[in-house]
Amino acid sequence: MSTVTIRNRYRSALSVTAFAALGVSLVYTAAPALAANSISVAGAAPASVGVEYACEASAGVSSIQVMVGDPNADRPAASGAQMTFDCDGSQHTATIPLTPAAGESPLAAGAAVQVRAALVNQEQTVVSGTAKLLTLG
Numbered sequence: 001m002s003t004v005t006i007r008n009r010y011r012s013a014l015s016v017t018a019f020a021a022l023g024v025s026l027v028y029t030a031a032p033a034l035a036a037n038s039i040s041v042a043g044a045a046p047a048s049v050g051v052e053y054a055c056e057a058s059a060g061v062s063s064i065q066v067m068v069g070d071p072n073a074d075r076p077a078a079s080g081a082q083m084t085f086d087c088d089g090s091q092h093t094a095t096i097p098l099t100p101a102a103g104e105s106p107l108a109a110g111a112a113v114q115v116r117a118a119l120v121n122q123e124q125t126v127v128s129g130t131a132k133l134l135t136l137g
Helices: 002-034
Strands: 038-045 048-054 061-069 078-082 092-097 112-121 126-135
Touching (some): 038 112, 048 112
Antiparallel strands (some): 048 092
């Protein structure tokens, strides 16, 4: 009987190993698809934000949107959007002009800010987004 028990344990270990390997392979093959829509902040100035982005045409991205402001504020001091861009799966750069929010002072060079950037679809849902703390150049 102990031989059967050993075999069952061996089969269980083999099954667990096979399923784990299958899971890992699925994650690695899915990773390029998940990484296809991405955005990062390359830098910011008082009047614009530079972003690096990649998106697939099938993602439905309709705009690149940015917001800039004091990291502790409850609303952005400036924002901007760009409606013309390339969604072909390749890496691109874009410079998004900023417009000060109503009642806010224009941003100044040297200010510590939080920049939020996003690829957004027609329903105003974020497809991919990021936030970065930096000093305006």
